[in-house]
Amino acid sequence: MTVAEDSGLQIDALDGAPGVESARYGGPDASYQRKFTLIYDALRARGAEDRSARFVCALALASDDRILFEARASVAGCIAPAPKGDEGFGYDPIFFYPPFGCTLAEAGDRKSTISHRGQAFRALRAFLEGHRAGGVPG
Numbered sequence: 111m112t113v114a115e116d117s118g119l120q121i122d123a124l125d126g127a128p129g130v131e132s133a134r135y136g137g138p139d140a141s142y143q144r145k146f147t148l149i150y151d152a153l154r155a156r157g158a159e160d161r162s163a164r165f166v167c168a169l170a171l172a173s174d175d176r177i178l179f180e181a182r183a184s185v186a187g188c189i190a191p192a193p194k195g196d197e198g199f200g201y202d203p204i205f206f207y208p209p210f211g212c213t214l215a216e217a218g219d220r221k222s223t224i225s226h227r228g229q230a231f232r233a234l235r236a237f238l239e240g241h242r243a244g245g246v247p248g
């Protein structure tokens with residue numbers, strides 16, 4: 111069996127960009143500081159007042175040529191006016207999560223409770239535990 115997962119940041123005002131290209135946004139060697147600059151520049155160029163965004167994770171469990179399980183999870187928020195925070199990784203400093211009142215880079219351990227990847231992998235765990243007694247179909 112194989113598990114595959116991909117995640118990305120979708121920004122509504124940028125038609126979902128960077129999306130599946132999140133890791134490569136701005137080029138293969140672009141730092142996250144550079145990616146942030148590109149995002150803020152693109153939002154300004156579009157005159158975007160709507161900064162709604164979400165982190166999305168897609169996960170699949172496969173065996174041979176069959177998909178046994180799929181999960182999709184997301185965390186909704188918006189692009190912060192400026193990067194803030196030193197924790198987390200990737201786009202966390204520019205992703206403001208309203209229920210916490212801060213960016214995910216400022217959220218500390220609270221981030222793990224709402225993480226898009228965490229949600230998807232918890233769903234996979236529940237699937238696997240549900241099939242433990244009789245074995246995972248495969």
